[in-house]
Each structure stands twice: as structure tokens, then as C-alpha cells.
Amino acid sequence: MKSAIVSQTEIIHLFKSAIVDLKRNKVRSFLTSLGIMIGVLSVVMLIALGLGLKNYIKGQFESMGANMIMILPGSGFTGGGGFSGAGVVGGAEFDERDVTTLRRVRGIDYIVPVTMKAVTVEANGKDVFGYVMGVNDEAFKMFNTKTIAGSLFSKGAGTSQAKIAVLGYTAAEKLFTNPKEGVGQVVRFSDQRFKVVGVAEKKGDPEQDSAVYVPYKSIYGSLNPKKTFWAIYLGVKDEKQLTQVKKDTEEALLKRYKEDDFSVTEQSEILSTVNQIFNILNLVLIAIGSISLLVGGIGIMNIMYATVTERIKEIGIRRAVGATRKDILLQFLMESVVVSLLGGLLGLIFSILIVLVVRFFFPAAVNGLAVAIALLVSGGIGVFFGVFPARKAASLPPIEAIRYE
Amino acid sequence: MSSVIRLQDVTKSYFLGEEEVHAVSGINLSIQKKEYISILGSSGSGKSTLMHMIGLLDSPTSGKIFLNDQDISKLSDDELSMMRNNNVGFVFQQFNLINKFTVLENVILPAKYTRSKLDFDPVQRAEELLKRFGIYDRRNFYPNKISGGQQQRVAVARALIMKPQIILADEPTGNLDSKTGDEIMDLLESLNKETGVTVVIVTHEREIAARTRKQIFIRDGKVVDKYL
Numbered sequence: 001m002k003s004a005i006v007s008q009t010e011i012i013h014l015f016k017s018a019i020v021d022l023k024r025n026k027v028r029s030f031l032t033s034l035g036i037m038i039g040v041l042s043v044v045m046l047i048a049l050g051l052g053l054k055n056y057i058k059g060q061f062e063s064m065g066a067n068m069i070m071i072l073p074g075s076g077f078t079g080g081g082g083f084s085g086a087g088v089v090g091g092a093e094f095d096e097r098d099v100t101t102l103r104r105v106r107g108i109d110y111i112v113p114v115t116m117k118a119v120t121v122e123a124n125g126k127d128v129f130g131y132v133m134g135v136n137d138e139a140f141k142m143f144n145t146k147t148i149a150g151s152l153f154s155k156g157a158g159t160s161q162a163k164i165a166v167l168g169y170t171a172a173e174k175l176f177t178n179p180k181e182g183v184g185q186v187v188r189f190s191d192q193r194f195k196v197v198g199v200a201e202k203k204g205d206p207e208q209d210s211a212v213y214v215p216y217k218s219i220y221g222s223l224n225p226k227k228t229f230w231a232i233y234l235g236v237k238d239e240k241q242l243t244q245v246k247k248d249t250e251e252a253l254l255k256r257y258k259e260d261d262f263s264v265t266e267q268s269e270i271l272s273t274v275n276q277i278f279n280i281l282n283l284v285l286i287a288i289g290s291i292s293l294l295v296g297g298i299g300i301m302n303i304m305y306a307t308v309t310e311r312i313k314e315i316g317i318r319r320a321v322g323a324t325r326k327d328i329l330l331q332f333l334m335e336s337v338v339v340s341l342l343g344g345l346l347g348l349i350f351s352i353l354i355v356l357v358v359r360f361f362f363p364a365a366v367n368g369l370a371v372a373i374a375l376l377v378s379g380g381i382g383v384f385f386g387v388f389p390a391r392k393a394a395s396l397p398p399i400e401a402i403r404y405e
Numbered sequence: 406m407s408s409v410i411r412l413q414d415v416t417k418s419y420f421l422g423e424e425e426v427h428a429v430s431g432i433n434l435s436i437q438k439k440e441y442i443s444i445l446g447s448s449g450s451g452k453s454t455l456m457h458m459i460g461l462l463d464s465p466t467s468g469k470i471f472l473n474d475q476d477i478s479k480l481s482d483d484e485l486s487m488m489r490n491n492n493v494g495f496v497f498q499q500f501n502l503i504n505k506f507t508v509l510e511n512v513i514l515p516a517k518y519t520r521s522k523l524d525f526d527p528v529q530r531a532e533e534l535l536k537r538f539g540i541y542d543r544r545n546f547y548p549n550k551i552s553g554g555q556q557q558r559v560a561v562a563r564a565l566i567m568k569p570q571i572i573l574a575d576e577p578t579g580n581l582d583s584k585t586g587d588e589i590m591d592l593l594e595s596l597n598k599e600t601g602v603t604v605v606i607v608t609h610e611r612e613i614a615a616r617t618r619k620q621i622f623i624r625d626g627k628v629v630d631k632y633l
Contacts (some may be wrong), residue, residue: 013517024505317501320462321515321563322490324483399463402501 014334021307021335022342029339032303035296036343036378037350043289043377044351044370050285052364054278059363060205061270067109068142068267069234069246071098071253074260092261093228098253102234105248109235110138113216116230117223121171121212123187123196128174131207132189132223134216140166142235143208150183150198153215161217165194169202170209187212192222242266286373296343297381304336304389315393316401329387329394336386337379344378408435408471409570409603410459415468417454417626428454430626431468436605438570441597443606443614446623453575455623456607460573461489473570490518494564494602496593498576500556502548502563508535509544512562519567527566534562538592554585561592571603572596578613590616 022029073091099113115134120127133139137158145152145166152166165187172179175187182196194214203209220227236245250264308315315328323331348371358364417429429451436442436459446452457463458470461477464485469478472492477485494515495501502511509531516527535541538558543551548559557577564572574593578586590606590613597604606617614620622629 020505313501314503317503318514318518319486320460320489320495320501322486322518322567324486324518326483327486327518399457402462402497 010330011334014330015338017331018335018338022338028303029342032300033339033343033346035299036293036340036381037296037347039289039293039296039381040344040347040374040378041351041354042292043286044348044366044374045354046285046289047282047370047373048351048355048364048366049358049362050278050282051367051370052358052362053281054274055363055365057274057278058271060207061267061274067236067239067242069236069242069249070265070267070270071102071232071234071249072263072265073231074263092253092257093226094232094262095228098229098232098256101252101256102232102249105234105245105252107237107241107245107248109237110141110233111235112136112139112142112233113229114139114231114233115216115219115224115228117219119189119212119223121175121187121189123175123182123185126175128171129210130168130171130189131211132219133211133213134219134224134229135213136216138235139213139233142233143203145200145203145208147198148201149180150196152198153213158215159217160215161220162215163192163194163218164197164215166198166200166213167196168200168209168211168213170206171212172196172199174210190222192219194218242268290377293377293381297340297385300336300340300382301385301388303339304332304386305392307335308332308389308393311393312396312401312404315396316398316404319396319398320402325394328396329390332390332393333383333386336390337382340378340382340386341375344374347378348374407438409438409440409473411435411471411474412459412465413469413471415455415458415465415470417451417458417463418466427451427626429458429465432626432628434621434628436571436603438603439597439601440619441594441604441617442619442621443608443617444621444623445608445611445614447609450609450623451626452607452609452623454626456573456575456605459571459605460493460495461485486518487520490515491521491567492570494561494567494569494572496557496560496564496572496574496577498579500548500553500560500580502556502559504547504549507545507547508540508551508559511548511559512566515563515567525568531562531566534565535559538562552585553581554588557581557585557589558592561589561596565596565602569602571605573605573607575607576609577606578608578610586613 071094073093094113099111102108102111112135117132119130119132121130137153137155140152153164157164167182169179172182176182176185179199182199185196187194187196234245234249236242246264246266253262318328352366355364355366412432412434415429415432416427418425418427420426432455444452444455454463458465464478469476471477472488477488480488503514506514509528512531512534513527516523532541532544535544538561540555540558543555548556572593577589577593581589593604593606594616596602606613608614622631
């Protein structure tokens with residue numbers, strides 16, 4: 001009537017008797033599943049943190065819009081195997097001339113020359129650490145910045161030498177407690193006084209939130225004596241034109257610079273590189289976490305062997321009343337799977353709780369992959385490490401088992 | 406022929422180091438349906454080995470065993486398990502109940518392993534048996550919380566749950582005082598009378614054996630005419 005397939009009622013019965021047996025040794029069952037719990041916890045947490053880091057970095061890039069092209073000095077992000085920012089020896093030093101050149105490239109939505117300097121900003125009797133970002137008015141379009149008070153740079157002001165500033169939310173909060181009160185105040189850095197015209201809303205990006213945006217020409221001679229830019233960002237009107245715009249940009253710049261002196265990179269290229277890096281990182285983290293799963297699995301095997309020895313008599317009785325080898329095998333296998341799944345489930349619950357707490361500081365995330373790994377792997381470990389003790393139990397000759405004392 | 410069990414030239418031998426020991430050698434016997442019979446032998450006579458083979462727990466080294474005229478010597482382990490489940494009920498000297506299960510759970514355990522459709526509800530039948538044996542009020546007790554006599558009744562109920570053809574009782578009174586032992590024997594005897602189940606008692610006690618209708622004497626692994 002029945003062959004290789006285990007029926008549903010049989011599974012239910014096996015599951016129930018596994019629970020009964022595990023309940024009898026609550027402490028031992030718990031300690032056994034603890035190994036798997038810690039293993040699953042570490043794997044899920046590592047994935048969650050890896051994923052969080054990836055999301056965080058991705059978010060940083062994506063907040064600047066997807067249709068963006070970055071022009072950096074040096075051979076660049078994708079070519080040279082890393083960021084080569086401003087000040088790279090031999091790299092191009094972009095200036096106003098390049099901005100003018102690039103304005104002629106067709107299909108461009110905005111051009112933002114960027115100068116960035118870390119400074120101490122003073123106002124209201126306090127001083128805080130912040131970034132001065134020399135940009136034009138188009139930067140706010142790029143960053144998708146909105147104000148909570150005051151206004152952003154007007155078109156003329158953004159390209160003027162006016163000593164005005166837009167404060168990032170955190171910078172304003174630190175200086176004025178109530179960020180909105182920053183408007184109309186004066187901030188000082190590098191012996192320069194800037195009038196605050198607007199305060200940006202909170203972006204969640206530490207760099208943007210602590211930034212002090214000023215017209216890029218306003219720091220010529222002071223923070224930027226050479227009148228050069230750290231980078232130039234381009235926005236493309238239509239995503240379909242991205243490749244063409246990138247090509248035209250390269251051609252335009254090649255008239256002035258050598259090929260190795262600058263790089264033109266699409267946002268998507270950076271994103272795919274970031275993705276690649278984090279996928280590898282995640283794999284490494286999973287591999288490290290798996291070691292504790294392996295240890296947990298060995299713990300299960302150890303306990304199951306002890307359980308089999310303890311219950312030889314019971315096995316003999318069951319065999320005498322008609323249990324087949326398969327019945328005994330499945331009984332012990334079910335126990336190790338239940339212990340293991342229990343550990344997996346506990347590990348998952350704990351890691352979700354931890355992630356919920358961590359999320360206040362860091363965008364960690366438990367994804368489907370983590371849940372699937374927790375449940376499948378712990379179930380799999382139960383089967384893999386349970387099968388050897390279960391086979392031992394099943395292969396006991398009934399006559400010897402029932403005589404065992 | 407209406408034998409339940411027939412042994413034909415059955416030998417069971419094993420090795421103790423280099424030496425071959427015949428626990429059972431060349432036994433021929435047949436047990437008829439509805440028979441109430443005892444196998445009498447001293448310790449080491451081979452009676453337990455014989456019982457294990459009759460109960461399909463062990464297989465002979467040579468010879469044939471027929472259950473309902475079917476040769477079972479060639480059956481697989483799984484087939485033997487199913488045959489035990491369907492046809493044989495065991496009662497042991499040590500009761501052999503599973504202590505983590507209640508009385509009722511112990512009695513219905515064999516039904517968990519059946520491969521065929523039952524014509525009765527195991528729980529209902531178990532309760533009927535327990536009522537009949539006067540231990541229904543103990544149905545939710547664990548075996549180590551009831552007396553030896555009660556435990557052996559539970560074991561008998563478990564042996565009967567699958568409506569077997571044969572009950573094999575290995576020293577069923579060995580762990581009981583004589584009064585309780587007598588009660589168990591009465592129970593087995595009445596079961597044989599009323600339900601027609603074949604009952605085989607394996608014992609070393611003449612008085613116990615004397616209660617059955619027929620005796621088989623075993624000595625040195627052989628059937629002998631007289632018990633010495």
C-alpha cells in the first residue's frame with residue numbers, strides 16, 4: 001500500500017512523537033538547538049549587515065539620480081580599481097573652461113562642478129565639523145534637495161561669488177538647535193562670512209546633511225585658490241542618451257586632457273561595481289557564518305548518537321511490535337530535523353529582533369534569502385547530521401535491541 | 406493443515422570466538438490454531454531463541470519457518486516487520502512498555518506501524534481491552550506509576566491490539582509474585598478460550614507450563630520427550 005513516499009499522517013505522527021521526545025529532555029533539546037540557533041543567527045546577521053551596507057552605499061549614489069555621469073580626475077572608479085579623487089598626481093584639474101566646454105554637449109540636463117572641503121564651521125557661538133560644498137544652483141536639482149526654511153540658490157546666485165550658503169539639516173541643527181532659525185544668520189569658516197539663505201530638509205545621508213553649500217565661485221581664492229574642481233557631475237535629460245552623452249563628453253574632454261587624466265563614469269557602472277563587491281562580501285560572510293552552523297550540526301549529531309544509545313530498548317520494543325527500519329530511521333531523523341529547525345527558527349527570530357534594533361542606526365535588512373537560508377539550511381543540517389545516528393538506530397537487530405539493558 | 410506456525414529442521418547457531426554454538430538445532434514443531442501451549446526449558450536451553458524465531462524477531466541459520474503455511478525464511482526485514490505487526494503479539498518478562506508513553510499510548514503503538522487498513526479504531530479497541538482487563542482507570546498513567554501486574558496487563562492489551570493470530574509470552578510471570586502471575590495466566594487462558602488466539606507460553610517453571618493444554622520440552626536446543 002505504501003512504498004517510498006511518507007504519507008502526511010505518518011509525518012504528523014512522527015512530528016508529534018519527536019516533540020514528545022524532545023520535551024522530555026527540554027534542557028538538552030534546547031542546548032542542542034542552541035548551536036544551530038547561533039549559527040543561523042550569525043549567518044542571518046552577517047547577511048543583514050552586508051545587505052544593509054550595500055543598501056547604504058547604493059542609497060548614497062542613487063540619491064543623486066540615476067541618469068548621472070561623474071567626471072573625475074585620474075583613471076577613475078571602474079578602470080583603476082578604486083576611487084581616485086581630487087589631487088591625484090597627474091590627473092586632470094578641471095576648471096571653469098571645462099564647464100563651458102561641456103555645456104555644448106547635447107542632451108545634458110545639468111552640470112555641477114563640485115569642490116569639497118572639510119572645515120570647521122562657526123556660528124551662534126558654536127563650531128561644528130562640516131563639509132563645504134562649492135556647487136552651483138543645479139546641484140540642488142541633482143541632489144533633489146528641498147528646503148525646510150529659506151530658499152535655495154537662484155540661477156544667478158549659484159554662479160556668482162555671493163557669500164551665501166544653504167545649510168544641510170544636521171549642520172543647521174548643530175549650530176542653531178532649531179534648524180529653521182539658521183536662515184538669515186551668518187556662518188564663518190576659513191575667515192569667511194557667509195549668510196545662510198536656506199536650510200535643506202533631512203536627507204539621511206550624513207555627508208549631505210552636514211554640508212554647507214556655497215556658490216562654487218564664492219570660495220575661489222580662499223578654500224579653492226587654484227579655481228579647480230574635485231569633480232564635475234552631469235545629468236542626462238533622457239536615460240536612452242546616456243551612452244551617447246558619455247561618449248560626447250569624453251570626446252570633448254580629450255581635446256584638452258589625455259585619456260588617463262580623467263574618467264567619465266555612469267552611475268550604473270558604479271552601482272554594478274558596488275553590487276559586485278558586496279555580493280562577494282556577502283558570500284564571504286555567509287561562508288564565515290556557516291562555520292558555526294557546521295559546529296551546531298556536529299553538536300546535533302553528537303546528541304543524536306547519545307539519544308540512540310539511550311533508547312536502544314525502545315527501538316527494540318518498537319521493532320517487535322512491527323516498526324520497520326524505515327520507521328525507526330524516520331523517527332530519529334524527524335527528531336534531529338525538529339531540533340535543528342527549532343534552532344533555525346529561534347535564530348531567525350532573534351536576528352530579526354536584533355536587526356529591528358540595529359535599523360535605528362544602520363539600514364540592515366533581513367531579506368528572503370536570509371529567511372530561506374535559516375530554514376532550509378537548518379532543516380538540511382538536521383537531515384545531514386541526523387541521518388548517521390538514525391541509520392545506526394534503524395540497523396540495530398531487533399532481537400539485540402529488545403534484550404538491551 | 407491448520408498450523409499457525411510450523412518449524413522445519415530449524416537450526417540457529419552463532420559463533421563464540423572460534424567455537425560454533427547451536428542455540429537451536431534441528432527443531433521440527435508445529436503450533437495449531439487456537440492452541441494453548443507452553444515451551445518449557447531451563448535457562449540456556451534455547452527456548453528464548455526458539456521463541457524469537459517463532460515471533461519473527463530472529464531468523465534461523467538453516468531450516469524453514471512457515472507462518473500460515475507461508476515460508477517466511479526468505480522474507481525481507483520490512484516484510485517480517487509487517488508480519489510481526491499483523492500476526493504476532495509479544496508479552497515479555499520485563500513488560501517492555503515505553504515509559505514516556507501513557508498506558509493507552511503504549512497499547513495503540515502497534516497500530517501506528519500498520520501498513521494495512523484496520524477494521525477497527527485502535528483507540529476504541531485499546532479502551533475496550535483496558536476495560537476488560539480492569540485497568541481502564543489507569544489509561545492515562547505512565548507505566549512506571551502502576552504495579553507490575555497492571556503493567557503486564559497493559560503489555561497483553563498491546564499484544565492484542567492488532568488482533569494477532571498468536572501471542573508469544575516469554576516468562577510472562579517471571580517478574581510478578583505468584584498471585585499476580587496466576588492472574589496473568591488466567592487472563593491469557595481466558596483470551597485463548599474466548600477469542601481463539603493461539604497462546605504460546607515460554608517458561609522454565611513446570612507449574613506454569615502445567616496450566617497449558619500442551620507442553621513442548623526443550624533441552625540443549627532440541628525438542629525432547631520429557632522435561633528433566
